[in-house]
Amino acid sequence: MNINIENLTKRYGPQRAVDGLSFEVRTGEILGFLGPNGAGKSTTMKMITGYLGIGEGQIRVGDKSVAEHGDDLKKYIGYLPENNPLYLDMPVIDYLGFCAALQGVEKSLIPTRIREMVRVCGLNAEKHKKIGELSKGYRQRVGLAQAMIHDPQILILDEPTTGLDPNQIVEIRKLIRQLGKAKTVILSTHILPEVEATCDRILIINKGRIVADGTADNLRQQAAGKEILKVQIQDAKPEDIQQALQRLTNTDYVQLLDAAQSRFEVHSKAGASSKRDIFQLCVQKNWVLSELTPIETRLEDIFRNLTVN
């Protein structure tokens, strides 16, 4: 099921929490929702799940509008809210059974689904305890289990890996990737490597507006604009090397980083790459090329550039 959002706006008093948001998520796509605190991520997610009313604009899930058919659409959506609220006085198994029944899972299938979720989320050791007795990580697993109990076509996860240990994080990411092949997944997070590890597409929002949309590589290219290479060439004077590099067609400018080590930073012209030229140059002149490293813009930098103002 695709999710289609058009011109979504939500006001809290005079403040616009979400301001003219438009995007689409297709089946089989995992969308990472990034943004600083208060950017409008959770509000958007709440509106998709039907918990909050839609201010202005339109959300369509499949071919139905959430505003008109919200109650019918809920059964297709699995939702893990922020802070993971749970009934602490209920045992894990009873709670999952309760959620399954509410989501309309057939009575005869409920035990199978519970077993499946206990296995997938690694809850076996704790399944008979009350939720209130569980550690934060295990509660998070229960939260994930309840979101997936009815095998929904759409998963909306608000910070799914908070409180999990590193092993579990890897497992949950793997699980999300696996699920994401057949389902539509939207997840929000503050952990940037997580987005790179799990998501097909990244959406960065700030103050309720989209500031970036694309794959991690796309975003890097857009943010970096130009290719930057770290180069170390030996067997010649640094000045000669610098001049030779500067003459290459695709090179914008060359910076000498370390004369003793003969290291340079080569900035290519926009949209062009000088890797091949550098290699050919070294072959021609019989120099030894001992380092050629592209400098990647980190996602953190992109995020900071786009959201700090």
Next chain:
Amino acid sequence: MRATWTIATRELNSFFDSLIAYILLVAFLGFSGFFTWLYGNDIFFVGQASLQGFFAIAYWTLFFFIPALTMRLLAEEKKTGTIELLLTKAVTDRQVVMGKFLATLMLVGIALAFSLPYVVTVANIGNLDVGEAICGYVGLLLLSAAYISIGLYASSITSNQIVAFLTALFIGLFFHLLFDVLAGNFTGVAGTVISYLSLSNHFESISRGVVDTRDLIYFFSIIFIGLFLSELSLTKRNLQ
């Protein structure tokens, strides 16, 4: 229907898990038993095999206990945030309200069922008017349903349980006592209207064994309005 029932049974279980149910049962039976059998104008004082004394006591004990049961229903879910999880499941706001209402009514029903030995005892002492006793219980159930719907509404407007309890008690007090007192101070149409609003008049007439449509309409109106307003205040999150 299935969703309503699922919510109702979970809620009822949580009453028993959190000891609230046991406290209610013990306190309700303790209070009403004490005043019915042991103290003051007790059942032996009347000289008739009648449960009127018990009904009069239960009329007051339920008035105080029901807000204590209803105060957490929605307020707690709002405070802990579980309401978000509940309302994003495949249920409507109405099913949530109905489920919680039913759960509390069932608990009060259980409490009233435990007082049935009183009926058996009194029937053994003398010639009990069974019709009147049945009507008395129906009256208590209707009164409970009315106060539960008021309590549910009070619980839906706040995330603080104490505020919910006091609000329910405050609204309840008008129906329970104040309208009756006020009615005495007014004449004409105002007097009639206020007197009709008083819950005690309707309860008394039912518990005497007279089931009048006017009384039924009165109780069902309160229940309906209470539940309707609760649903409305849940739905209000959409309208901001």
